[in-house]
Amino acid sequence: MLKQPAMLRALLIQVAFVVPTIALAQEPTAAGGAAPAAEGAGHADQHVDWSHWTAGNEINNRDSLQRGARNFVAYCSGCHSLKYSRYSRVGQDLSIPDEQLEQFIVPPGESKNGYMLTTLSTADGEAWFGKAPPDLSLIARAKGTDYVFRFLKTFYADPNSPTGVNNLALPGTAMPHVLSDLQGVNAGVFREVEVPAHGDVPASTKAEFVRFERYAPGKLSEAQYDEVVRDIVNFLDYVGEPAKARRISIGVWVVLFLFAFSGIAYLLKQEYWKDVK
Numbered sequence: 001m002l003k004q005p006a007m008l009r010a011l012l013i014q015v016a017f018v019v020p021t022i023a024l025a026q027e028p029t030a031a032g033g034a035a036p037a038a039e040g041a042g043h044a045d046q047h048v049d050w051s052h053w054t055a056g057n058e059i060n061n062r063d064s065l066q067r068g069a070r071n072f073v074a075y076c077s078g079c080h081s082l083k084y085s086r087y088s089r090v091g092q093d094l095s096i097p098d099e100q101l102e103q104f105i106v107p108p109g110e111s112k113n114g115y116m117l118t119t120l121s122t123a124d125g126e127a128w129f130g131k132a133p134p135d136l137s138l139i140a141r142a143k144g145t146d147y148v149f150r151f152l153k154t155f156y157a158d159p160n161s162p163t164g165v166n167n168l169a170l171p172g173t174a175m176p177h178v179l180s181d182l183q184g185v186n187a188g189v190f191r192e193v194e195v196p197a198h199g200d201v202p203a204s205t206k207a208e209f210v211r212f213e214r215y216a217p218g219k220l221s222e223a224q225y226d227e228v229v230r231d232i233v234n235f236l237d238y239v240g241e242p243a244k245a246r247r248i249s250i251g252v253w254v255v256l257f258l259f260a261f262s263g264i265a266y267l268l269k270q271e272y273w274k275d276v277k
């Protein structure tokens with residue numbers, strides 16, 4: 001008799017809680033809130049929280065590293081060197097067969113035993129971009145993989161910049177958006193926010209980033225572009241510490257060996273001591 005009203009009450013309570021929760025979840029997130037980060041182009045005035053995007057790369061994912069190496073060579077090495085990496089070592093570490101290494105990674109006319117140097121000279125880099133493109137050997141360690149991921153994802157059109165683009169992660173960057181044919185070109189939507197007076201500093205306004213709007217489409221979807229960027233970041237992570245993947249896999253074997261050896265050592269001890277007792 002009592003059971004049914006009790007169930008009904010439970011159901012009502014659930015509805016009472018769940019419905020507002022859904023409504024809350026759908027509320028446009030205010031500035032600083034966690035907006036759905038996957039898509040660069042948000043809706044309405046939803047704030048895109050790009051500064052919390054993470055690369056999510058996996059250093060043990062060999063396919064991703066191979067794709068990253070190939071894309072780095074195709075899109076980045078025209079300007080950036082990896083001066084501590086030899087093509088042959090990269091081939092070995094990432095299990096790239098020799099003929100594919102020659103075909104996709106080693107530039108024509110270069111030796112596979114050479115270092116991964118760009119043909120762009122420092123002087124030309126400075127003349128063309130106002131700043132020589134840096135060697136990227138240690139960029140993933142120096143600034144973090146997430147940073148490089150955000151840098152490659154947050155270019156937006158800016159008519160005041162000599163390259164036609166600006167960047168949220170590195171405002172005023174001298175680097176052109178070299179992946180724009182893949183990603184497309186975004187326009188940045190900003191809003192003016194008041195900065196209240198603070199001590200001697202009078203009140204002012206500043207432009208705060210809200211979201212991206214697709215200006216011109218690229219060849220890839222947002223998810224596919226993320227994948228390309230993630231692979232390149234993964235490759236740069238590997239380049240920053242080439243032994244990392246190998247170290248992790250060797251570590252597993254070392255621990256297994258130690259376990260097995262403890263067993264053998266114990267048996268040996270039994271054998272040696274059985275006559276002494």
Ligand code: HEC
Nearest residue numbers: 075076078079129131132133134139148170173174175178
């Ligand atoms: C056309 C030349 C050019 C190409 C191609 C190029 N870059 Fe750059 N890159 C630059 C320049 C110039 C800078 C210096 C930017 C600055 O400091 O404002 C730079 C800087 C960088 C930085 C350092 C940012 C920082 O915080 O200091 C990273 C990371 C980077 N590039 C990654 C890449 C990747 C990855 C690719 C390939 C997808 C690539 N670049 C292709 C010219 C290029």
